[in-house]
Amino acid sequence: MTWRYVELLAIGAAVTAGVSIVAILLGLGLGVLVCSASLARSGAVRAAGRLYISFFRGSPLLVQLLMIYYLLPAAGINVPSLVAAVLGLALCTAAYQAENLRGGFLSVAPGLIEAAQMLGMAPWRILLRIRLPIALRLTLPAVLNEAIMILKASSLVSVVGVEELTRSAQNLATSTYRPIPIYAAAGAFYLILNRLLAGGGGVLRRMLG
C-alpha cells in the first residue's frame, strides 16, 4: 500500500468528517426544536413533533436519502449531492436526538423555569440557557452515541453521489485488487474520527459542568 492510497483515503475521510459534523450539529439543533415541539402545550404543535419523529425513525435512512435526492429536483428544487447528503442525515438524526433529549427536558423541574420567568427571561432564552443545558447534560451519553451512529451511517451518502471514506475505499479496492489493506486502513480512519468525536463530547461535558 503506497502513500498515494493513504492520501486518497484521507480525502474520503475528510469528506466523511465534514458531512458528519455538519449533519450532527444541524441534526442536534433541529432535534431540540422537534423535541420542544413534541412537548409543546399546543396539541397541534405536539402532534406535528410526534409525526416528525415517527416518520424519520420509521423509515430507512437510505430511503430518506434517495427521496431527498430524487424528490426535491422533481419538485423543481435543485440540490447538490453534498447538500442532499447533509440534509438527509440531519433530518434523520434530528428525530433520534429529539427522542434522546425528551427525557432530559421532562426532568427539568418546573420551578427552574418559573424562576427564569420571574426574572423576565423570554421563552427562547429559557430554552437555550436553562432547559437545554440541563437536558443535554442528563442525556449526553445517548446524544453522543447517536452522533457516532451518524458518523458510521454517513457511508450511505455515497448513494447520492458523494465520494466519502467507504466509497473511496471501494474504488481503491477494485482498482488495486488489494481490498484487505485498503479496508483495514479505512477502518482505522473511522476509528480516528470516532475518537475525535468522543473528544468533542468530552469538551461538551466539561462545558455543561
Next chain:
Amino acid sequence: MAAALQVRRLGKRFGAHAVLREIDLAVREGEVTCIVGPSGSGKSTLLRCMAFLEAPSEGEITVYGAPLGFRVTESGERQRLPDSDVARVRRNIGMVFQQFNLWPHMTALGNVAEALRQVRRLPRREAEARAMAQLAKVGLAERARHYPSQLSGGQQQRVAIARALAMEPRIMLFDEPTSSLDPELTGEVLNVMRELARAGMTMAVVTHEIGFAATVAQHIVFLDDGRILLEGTPQSVFAQPWHPRLAQFLETYIDRGAAVLLQGAPA
C-alpha cells in the same frame, strides 16, 4: 399607606376544586405582609397568583396600579393581557421559592448574573460585578464560584434571594423560604430577610415561622380553607387565640421561642 400590590375578589379553582375564594388583600408599600395558615389552605396558590405563575379564575391583581395578567374592562369582563405585558408588570416582582430553584449548571455567581446578562443585556463584566455585590450582601461573596450542589440549603436560598434582588424588584414574594431547610439553617435565611425588611423592602411572605411573622411583619393574613379568616397587625391577630381555627393552627405550628415572644408582645 399605598398598596404596592392589590388583590381584589380573587378566586382560584383547580377543576371543580375552589382553592381560593373572594380574597381581598393589599400588600402595602414598605411593609412586610406575612401569610400564615394550615397546610392546604391555599397560601402558595395565592402567592403564585400574585406572581401570575397561576392564572386566577376570578378577580383582579394590580401591581402599582397596573393590572397583572388580566384586565377588567368597564363592563366587568376579564381580558387576558399579552405575555409581554405580564413580563413588564412582573419586573416589579421578585420571587423566592421553597425549593430555591437555582439552576444547577451555573455557579452562584452565574445564577445571579444570568438575568442581568440575558434580560438587562449588561456586558459580562458589569453583570458579574453587580452579581458579586448582591452575593456580598447576603454574605456569600466567597462562595461565588461554587455550584448549587456544593452549597448548603441555607446558602442556596441566600443565593436565590440575591438572584431575585439583582433585578431590583420593588416587591419581594417568598413562598415558605425556610421550610425545606434544616432547623439550624433557617436562621441565616431569616436574618437576610430581616435585613431586607429593615431596608424598607415591600415583602409578602408565606411562612410557618410564627416567631418571624410576629416580630418582622406589620401585617398578618391568616388564611384558612381558601379564605382570609383574620388579618391585621401581629398583635391584633395573634391576640385572638380564642378563635378556634387560629388556636388549632397555632397549636400545630407555634414553637417555644415564638410562644415566649408572643406572651411578651403587647396586646
